[in-house]
Amino acid sequence: MAKAIEQLLVLQACDQEIRRLRKETDDIPLRKQQIESRLAAHKDGQAQAEHALLEAKAQIKRLEGEIDAARQQIQKFRDQQLQIKSNDGYKALEKEIATAQGAIRGLEDQELAAMETVETAKEAVAGRQSSLASEQVRVDEELKTFAERNAGLGEELKRKEDERRQLAAEIDPTWLARYERLFAKQRDAAIALVEHGTCGSCHMKLSPSQVVEARKPDTLTLCDFCGRMLYFAP
Numbered sequence: 001m002a003k004a005i006e007q008l009l010v011l012q013a014c015d016q017e018i019r020r021l022r023k024e025t026d027d028i029p030l031r032k033q034q035i036e037s038r039l040a041a042h043k044d045g046q047a048q049a050e051h052a053l054l055e056a057k058a059q060i061k062r063l064e065g066e067i068d069a070a071r072q073q074i075q076k077f078r079d080q081q082l083q084i085k086s087n088d089g090y091k092a093l094e095k096e097i098a099t100a101q102g103a104i105r106g107l108e109d110q111e112l113a114a115m116e117t118v119e120t121a122k123e124a125v126a127g128r129q130s131s132l133a134s135e136q137v138r139v140d141e142e143l144k145t146f147a148e149r150n151a152g153l154g155e156e157l158k159r160k161e162d163e164r165r166q167l168a169a170e171i172d173p174t175w176l177a178r179y180e181r182l183f184a185k186q187r188d189a190a191i192a193l194v195e196h197g198t199c200g201s202c203h204m205k206l207s208p209s210q211v212v213e214a215r216k217p218d219t220l221t222l223c224d225f226c227g228r229m230l231y232f233a234p
C-alpha cells in the first residue's frame, strides 16, 4: 500500500470524526428544542385540566344560582297564595309551584353530575401535576447532560482539528488535495478498499486493468464508478 494512502486513511478517520462532531454540534439546537417542546406539551396538558376544573366549578355555581332563583320564585307564589281569594287562582299558583319544584329537582340532578365532574377534574389535575413534576426533573437532567456534552464537544472538536492539521502537514500535497476534494463530495469516505476485484464502497466490479493500477504503490487510481481512491489491504 502506498505510504500516502496509509496516511490518508488515518487522516480520513480523523475527518470522519470531525464530521461527526460537527453534525452533533449542529444538531444541538434542534434536540434542545425537542426536549423543551416535550415539557411545553406537559404544561399545556396541565393548563387544560385546570381549565376543565374551573369550568365544572363555575357550572355548579351557575346551577346553584338557578336553584336559588327557583326557590325564591316558589316563596313568591306562596306569598301570593296567602292573599288570593279565589280557589282557581290558588290552584293556578299551586301548579306554578309544582312546576318550579320539578325544575329544581332537574337542576339538583345536574348539580350532582357537575360535582362528579369536579371530582374527576380534580383527579386529572393532580395526575397532570405529578406527571409534569417528574417530566420537569427529567428535562432538567437532560438539559444539564446536554450542556455538559455541548461544552465537551467544542474541546473535542478543537483537539481533532489540531490532530488533523498535524496529519495533513505530513502528506504529499497532490494526494492530499485530491483526497480533500473527494472527501468533501462523499458522505462517508473518499478511499475505498478493493475486495475481490470490486470497489469496497460502491461494490461495483472493477476492470482488471483498474485492479492492476490500484495495486501499484505510487499511482493514484480512482474507482470508475464512484470516483473514490482505491487501495489494497497490505
Ligand SMILES: [Zn+2]
Pocket (backbone or CB within 6 Å): 192, 199, 200, 201, 202, 203, 204, 223, 224, 225, 226, 227, 228
Ligand atoms: Zn466505487
